[in-house]
Amino acid sequence: MIPEIGLFALILGLAFSFVLASVPLLGSYKNHSGLMQLAKPAAIGQFLFLALSFACLIYAFTVDDFSVKYVASNSNTQLPMIFKVSATWGAHEGSLLLWALILTTWTLAVSLFSKPLPDSLNSRILSVLGMVSIGFILFILLTSNPFERLIEVPTEGRSLNPLLQDIGLAIHPPVLYMGYVGMAVAFAFAVAILLEGKFEMAWARWAKGWTIVAWAFLTIGIALGSWWAYYELGWGGWWFWDPVENASLLPWIVATALIHSLSITANRGSFQSWTLLLAILAFSLSLLGTFLVRSGVLTSVHAFTTDPSRGVFILIFLVIVVGSSLSLYASHAHKVTKRKPFNPVSKETLLLLNNVILMAMMATVLLGTLYPLILDALGLAKLSVGAPYFNSVMLPLTIPLALFMGLGFATYWREDNSKRLLQRLWLPAVSSLLIAFLIPLLILPEFSGLAVIGLLMSSWIAFSALHWLLKENSAGLVKPSFQKIGSVMAHIGFAVTLTGITITSIYSIEKDVRLEPGQSYQINQYRFEFVNVKQKQVDNYLASEGHIKVYEDGIPLTELHPEKRTYLSQAMPMTEAGIDAQLSRDLFVALGEKLDNQAWSVRLQYKPFVRWIWLGSILMALGGVITLLQRRKNSAVKNTIQSQAEKTA
Amino acid sequence: MKKQMIPLSLFAGLVIFLAIGLTLDPKEVPSPLIGKPAAKFSLERLYSETAFSPSELKGQPWILNIWASWCVSCRQEHKLLVNFSKQNSTTIVGLNYKDTPEEAKAWLKELGNPYQITVQDPKGRAGIDWGVYGVPETFIMDANGIIRHKFTGPLTKDRVKNQLLPLLKQLENERTAVQG
Known part of the structure; x- marks a missing residue:
């Protein structure tokens, strides 16, 4: 009975998604506030029914209801209770239901905390999120129903893969999905902006807050996965460039670029079209990752049991979501773009350069991940692309990334003077050179050129970030804002991770x-x-x-x-x-x-x-969240926009 | 309009590859052994103390299925093999790979035995000659003892219906053609 309630709740949830996807959107075109106000109850209803459905599935696991096929194939009576619960999302069907639940949670949060946005924009964002929900819930109902019953009820279930009987893996997927799905908010925002036809600076600030939260979840999710692989797989590696790992790294790279691009749009009111493209891309790559993992087109140690009908469904879904949003982008993006002049020596230039480098990184990872598939599709060869490729292309890209990152801290918006820039930078430059040469010479077991490069990059980032924070505060008059502290912390986190990667790779x-x-x-x-x-x-x-x-x-x-x-x-x-x-x-x-x-x-x-690799990731995520805290202090002075955005943190 | 079209066109190209990718099976790795004579081995049978070697099966097509009781996906494939053996007369030889006789026997007792002949390869020696790099793997030999096909990973209903059965039919035809 309970599993049927779960299925029924899922169908009711779908009904709410249909309302959410259509009525507020219609309201926004008719300028009918009653229709637009339906968004909130629809989002609440959608969330409640998905939560009920998911609770029913967890219940079926906790009482060992092996008449449910999904429970019978993923759990057994000997499993400790905590792993019975986590087995709920241990395989394809349940994890997809969790995806959908998390999507409705984000949707609910957007419907509650979006006062700074005009009603029409807000309704459109929620409608787009509703459309994404429809896709996912239909995917579950049509190809991957977790509530399917067995006619012959087995007395004992099959166990969860022992690799997955681990606390690290019990929490890893939900955290990662929070990140993946959170990108849907920025995506819906971008689509809504394109429909709206204008892009105000305050709206970019709103979107930045949401993107940072999703990005922080993604950061922690990836780090958890890496940590789990390290202690559980037994060979001491922490990153394998496996297609599934890459699938999580791709949206992370794009989200990182997106946060910085949103920051330009929010502060300077330019780069709108680039920001929107990144927002569409971040979520598209989350979906592409889902496709790669669940359709079976690539082999991976993490791959779920595959089924071609699922692959076809996701591909169609991907084509609809990404195809329509990119078409919208192609036809509408020029409307929202504003050009504002800036000097070649300016923060804008450096942020833009790093955005380009991040995109190049994304493209190389994507190419490496898809290369076996492309060659196979062309009938040329069967092969796999491994760590040597990724390592040799990522290193040369990381060097300029680190260089520009440090420079970006010291540079002013709009225009700067290269001579004065040098004056501001000599201290971090000299200190990082000292660190980079002295540590390998004096402390590390042997001198290595790569170690010098790695340490130079990370200390350069850390010192210029710290310098930026302290210099402003040298008089001791102004307390640095949370925004600044968080940003410095996140960048130092990156430097810490980089240091860990450098030293572990060379001296293990x-x-x-x-x-x-x-x-x-x-x-x-x-x-x-x-x-x-x-x-x-x-x-x-x-x-x-x-x-x-x-x-x-x-x-x-x-x-x-x-x-x-x-x-x-x-x-x-x-x-x-x-x-x-x-x-x-x-x-x-x-x-x-x-x-x-x-x-x-x-x-x-x-x-x-x-x-240090994981410690740095924690600092990055924490730093990201701290940048949002700042807004609470200023909310009285600035408008409500910030107070709304930070509540989501 | 022109510049903004770039992402869309790149995406269109990607979709084409993804769609083709869906029709392919990445687990299907071509084996260099195909077209070569089956590797020789002489291994002890599971249920008697006599040895078996592939030359005994000369003159008929046969199937070599490599499995182990510790292998999870073998369990998935096993039911299918049991059904297959009931409906087809082709000889299936089971090569029990890196396993103990007790566990292998217990497994066959529990799940049914599709094999006419089961041999043991506790150290995985024969497995090396056959280029085994993951169980289960299934090799198809023709009447002359030449390896004609290799399935990596578990057999599925699809693979049996669309690949295995047509191939066996073809091998049977080849054999009767030679004899006739």
Whole structure:
């Protein structure tokens, strides 16, 4: 009964989406405020029914209702309760329902916090969001119904993939979807602006707030995924350039460009057409990612079970959404564009340059991801594009990106003087040069040109950001705004991530060794002593638990317990690494195969600064959110626009 | 109007590739072994202590299915194989890859046994000769022992209907043509 209520609620939710997609839009053309005001109740109804539907699915999981096919194929009675709940979005159908629920949540938030926008624009934004909802809910109902019943009810369900029985992965998809789907707000905004035919600076500020929130979620979601892959997949990598990872990186890159472009539009009232294109692109890439992951056109370790009919549906959906919005852009964009002159030496120029670089990065990642598909489609070859391609194209793009990022902080809007710019910049420039050469010479194990480049980039960004913050405040009279603090923090976060990537990539040590009980292996100052491997049974899996003592310079440091788990429901063994984490390095131990007598193959890794990669991501997301706080303080002075936008944070 | 058309046209190009991509199967990796004689092996059978080698099947088309009890997608494919073996007379040899006899037997008992002959390859030696890089994989041999096709990943209803059955029919025809 409950699953049928879930399905029925989903259909009712769809009915509300149809109302939302049509009535307010009609109202905006007829200038009929009654019709436009229907948007809010429709958004509320849509949200409530989707929430009810999702709750029904969670309920079916918690009571082990194996008459529901989706539950039977993704859960079993032995699963701990928390993973029963997270299994709800562990596979295709349920995760799609979560997508739709999150979309209606964003829609609800927009309907509640959009006072600064004129009614007609607001109605159009909500109607566009309603149209996107229709697409997703139809996708669920037509190709991926999670409430489908089985005629023969099994007594026990199949288990969730053991890889996914992990807290990191329980929270990773919802966070990531918040980011993906959040891009729909900027998208709906762009379409509404094109329909409206004008683009005011205050509206750009509104859109920027929403984009930053979505971007922050996306940042955390990507970092969580990377962190999960690091400790769970057992080989110590943190990024694999896998199509699914790339699918999340693409909208992130575009959203980053979009935030900066919105900032130009909000501050200077120019670049409107570029901003709108980026807004359309960010969401289009989220949809493209969905297509790639769920249609099975590319192989990936993360890929969902695939079904060609789903691929066809998403492709049609993609064509409708992206095709119509780009056509609208092609015919209407010139109406909203205003040209404002600016000097070649100005913040605008640098932001624009970095926008171009970000687009180039997006294009190279997209090309690398789609290249196997394109060659296959042309019948030329079957191949896969891996890390060597991505690494070798991303590095040369990151160097100018970092350079312009630092310069951008020191430069004024509209026009600046290159001589005075140099005067402002010598301090950060000299300090970052010192750092970049001294650290590899004095602290790091060996001097490496790449390390110098990496450190130069990150310290240049960090120092020029800090310099910008402190210089303004040198008199101690003005307190820096939250906007500034947040922005500096986010950019320092990027520098921290960059540092982590540089040092981990260059100085990591990885050894696969054969160890018998009592034997040791030395890496730098660390000695790993293999004590033994014991068998144990926990909840729903059997484990071989290794015991390894680690000594630093002969002094006991810690004991690590890497595991090899065999889950009862699936015979595939899983690796749980033993990790000793510190800010400056991780020690990473994974059990390999059992060799003869008591010996095991063991993978030992020393990973300097790897934590910095995720730490930087947290700083980026946090910094983004802090820029929104600023608006609360000024809301009395400026208009309501900010107070509305920040409530969403 | 001109400049703003660029994104739309790029997108149109992309859609064409995506649409073609949908009709292709990325899991289908061409094997260099196709057209070559089946690799020789002599492995112990699961249910008797005698050895089996592919030369015993000369003169008839046959199927080699590589599977393991620890492999999740083998479970998916297994029902299909059991049904297939009931409806078709082609010999299916099961190569139990990197597995233990106890687990393999328990698995076949639970899910049914589609194989006329099951051999064990606990160390994966024969697997290397056959170029196995993931289970399940399925090879189709003609009457002369030449590998004619390879399926990577689990067989599906579609693959059986549209690829496997027509191929077997063709092989059968070739054989009768030679004899006739």
